[in-house]
Amino acid sequence: MKKILKIGILFAAVIAMVSCADKDSRNYQYMPNMYFPVGYETYQEVDFLPSGTEAMKPAENSISRGWLPYEFANDLEGKDLARLQPSPLDSLNAEENLAVGKELYDIYCAICHGAKGAGQGTLVKREKILGVPSYADAARNINVGSTYHTIYYGLNSMGSYAGQLDYTERWQVAEYVMKLKQDLTK
Amino acid sequence: MASHYEAPIRKPLVIGDKNYHDVSVDIAAPIEGRANRQWWIVFSIALAALLWGIGAIIYTISTGIGTWGLNKTVNWAWDITNFVWWVGIGHAGTLISAVLLLFRQKWRMAINRSAEAMTIFSVIQAGLFPIIHMGRPWLAYWVVPIPNQFGSLWVNFNSPLLWDVFAISTYLSVSLVFWWTGLLPDFAMIRDRAVKPFQKKIYGLVSFGWTGRAKDWQRFEEVSLVLAGLATPLVLSVHTIVSFDFATSVIPGWHTTIFPPYFVAGAIFSGFAMVQTLLIIMRKVCSLEAYITVQHIELMNIVIMVTGSIVGCAYITELFIAWYSGVEYEQYAFLNRATGPYWWAYLLMMSCNVVSPQVMWFKKIRTSIVISFVISIVVNIGMWFERFVIIVTSLHRDYLPSSWTMFSPTFVDIGIFIGTIGFFFVLFLLYARTFPVIAQAEVKSILKSSGSKYKKLRDAGQPLYQMPTEIAPAREVEVAEVTKPEETAKVGDLLSKLGTFDPDTDKADDLKKVKGIGPKMEQTLNQIGIYTFAQVSRMTDTEYRMLDEITGAFPGRAQRDDWAGQAMKLNKKS
Numbered sequence: 001m002k003k004i005l006k007i008g009i010l011f012a013a014v015i016a017m018v019s020c021a022d023k024d025s026r027n028y029q030y031m032p033n034m035y036f037p038v039g040y041e042t043y044q045e046v047d048f049l050p051s052g053t054e055a056m057k058p059a060e061n062s063i064s065r066g067w068l069p070y071e072f073a074n075d076l077e078g079k080d081l082a083r084l085q086p087s088p089l090d091s092l093n094a095e096e097n098l099a100v101g102k103e104l105y106d107i108y109c110a111i112c113h114g115a116k117g118a119g120q121g122t123l124v125k126r127e128k129i130l131g132v133p134s135y136a137d138a139a140r141n142i143n144v145g146s147t148y149h150t151i152y153y154g155l156n157s158m159g160s161y162a163g164q165l166d167y168t169e170r171w172q173v174a175e176y177v178m179k180l181k182q183d184l185t186k
Numbered sequence: 187m188a189s190h191y192e193a194p195i196r197k198p199l200v201i202g203d204k205n206y207h208d209v210s211v212d213i214a215a216p217i218e219g220r221a222n223r224q225w226w227i228v229f230s231i232a233l234a235a236l237l238w239g240i241g242a243i244i245y246t247i248s249t250g251i252g253t254w255g256l257n258k259t260v261n262w263a264w265d266i267t268n269f270v271w272w273v274g275i276g277h278a279g280t281l282i283s284a285v286l287l288l289f290r291q292k293w294r295m296a297i298n299r300s301a302e303a304m305t306i307f308s309v310i311q312a313g314l315f316p317i318i319h320m321g322r323p324w325l326a327y328w329v330v331p332i333p334n335q336f337g338s339l340w341v342n343f344n345s346p347l348l349w350d351v352f353a354i355s356t357y358l359s360v361s362l363v364f365w366w367t368g369l370l371p372d373f374a375m376i377r378d379r380a381v382k383p384f385q386k387k388i389y390g391l392v393s394f395g396w397t398g399r400a401k402d403w404q405r406f407e408e409v410s411l412v413l414a415g416l417a418t419p420l421v422l423s424v425h426t427i428v429s430f431d432f433a434t435s436v437i438p439g440w441h442t443t444i445f446p447p448y449f450v451a452g453a454i455f456s457g458f459a460m461v462q463t464l465l466i467i468m469r470k471v472c473s474l475e476a477y478i479t480v481q482h483i484e485l486m487n488i489v490i491m492v493t494g495s496i497v498g499c500a501y502i503t504e505l506f507i508a509w510y511s512g513v514e515y516e517q518y519a520f521l522n523r524a525t526g527p528y529w530w531a532y533l534l535m536m537s538c539n540v541v542s543p544q545v546m547w548f549k550k551i552r553t554s555i556v557i558s559f560v561i562s563i564v565v566n567i568g569m570w571f572e573r574f575v576i577i578v579t580s581l582h583r584d585y586l587p588s589s590w591t592m593f594s595p596t597f598v599d600i601g602i603f604i605g606t607i608g609f610f611f612v613l614f615l616l617y618a619r620t621f622p623v624i625a626q627a628e629v630k631s632i633l634k635s636s637g638s639k640y641k642k643l644r645d646a647g648q649p650l651y652q653m654p655t656e657i658a659p660a661r662e663v664e665v666a667e668v669t670k671p672e673e674t675a676k677v678g679d680l681l682s683k684l685g686t687f688d689p690d691t692d693k694a695d696d697l698k699k700v701k702g703i704g705p706k707m708e709q710t711l712n713q714i715g716i717y718t719f720a721q722v723s724r725m726t727d728t729e730y731r732m733l734d735e736i737t738g739a740f741p742g743r744a745q746r747d748d749w750a751g752q753a754m755k756l757n758k759k760s
Contacts, residue, residue: 030324031322031324031325033322
């Protein structure tokens, strides 16, 4: 009887300890010496900055190393001028660029535009979004420069993808879009 | 017993006319009696030191190791010095109980219990330092190879600091088991003598139901021998491993192959000195002069002298090898010890460790209790400085002159050391009041071969035991007349405090029920006029003294056996 009591007490103690863990909050830590950062983490909340977060906008018109501003404005005139620019990517590496472009396209674009660029993405099929044109639409008449411009600034309902894709990636996607257009009009 | 032969050259190890009962009574006396004022004073001092040390430890752990005097160059100093010092002190206990057992040294019987207690208490002190000198002591459990959630991240078994963990923990646990096994028959003796129910219960628990059957004794002896056989290599390896902390390094002054045996010799040296210090006091305080004789002290002094000479040889060897090696760093390390900024520590170590044990060659000195006591303390000071010199002088100046520096301790360093000394004495003082400080079972085993009473009987060709023929005379309840006038006054004084006995109204009790009162003593008491438990229970220190003056027999006996306390209980029962 005494033994059962002892085992019972031990069991209860184990249950009590386990029951302290809560799934909805962070678990208990034993001596979190270097668990919380002393330095500033990128998106960490801070009190002393106006935005309340460690992430701040750079100063206007500043140019960081390895980056150049886009020269065309976000309007119809700028778009017409952008049509004239060729792809700066090395045409000898076209295969690789298209492969990378496909990966990025499938991630960022295919959800609306469809994997083939026919405007039949998953969201369109489910009627979450409407009015996505096919790349083959003659009225659109897209080329590599205008595609780049559209990725950079967005157009009508489409938003800018300049934050998701960097300079090279945008050109790679633009080249891949051209390939999709070719395949559609074939 | 007539067939027993012992060389006549051997001196008795138990002096005085002690028989088995006397041994039990003498050893149980400190446990069964009350602590006196001096004990409480010393205990309070030790406790104060302990509390101060605890404060220093808490301050260190909560604030950081930077509260100590360590710096980037000298990153081990008082912490490891004290660690090695305490471990070293702990070695004598195992040596006395294990090595001397293997060598069948009978003189160890009177000192082994206290020596082992000293081992355990000093290893506990030593065990503190590896924890508190850590930067993050709360992660100390990482030194243990336990399966874990870091992909079962393991410890590296190449570090002597990890070997230290195994060595010290094994050493402590084996010593503890060895010590406790030896204590079983002694606790059983206390249990069987206990009058107070609480005492009986406690000693009943700690004696594990020892009944002393032949089979038990046979196995007891075997276990002791096996444990002694295990403890001997252990005692040698533990301090060897501690010495590896230094010997396996690349520091000039540390990287030496002589360290393992030299540290072990130093450990025995300092350990025996500590045993000497404690036992010289203990034999006096606990009135154990009959068991811890001058011969015991002399023999310990001889061990101190021998190991001190080994340590001296090691010093000379180190110096010779440094010169012989042709390594500038090595040579400078020793030059620095002798002539550098810590020359005083080196000089102190040399004089305490090399010179002081050599005086033991003179019999006059090694049989002098006072000089032995002084030297035993000097040796421990010297051995502390040996560790300090090895650690600090080798670190503070080594390969790069740009990293040469000095070391000085802060009050926290010192406070922790004082705290461990306090802790040690707190444990030891409690031990001396609650444990049988002499292994009575073992002393009884040598009583007939080495007790002076029996030696005399044997020398005279008499049998060691004779059946008692006298039968105690029948006691009579009558107020006996006292003859001398000054005694009458004393008796009157005593009876006025205890109350007189009136044969017409009161009933006489059987005073023999009180432990310590035999038929003879009862008669004496009856002659004085003490017949009842009620009278005896009123006795206090002053009455005991008065009684001793009147009877003149067994001074202090009544107090030791706590007659009053016993009588009070018996009075309630009847």
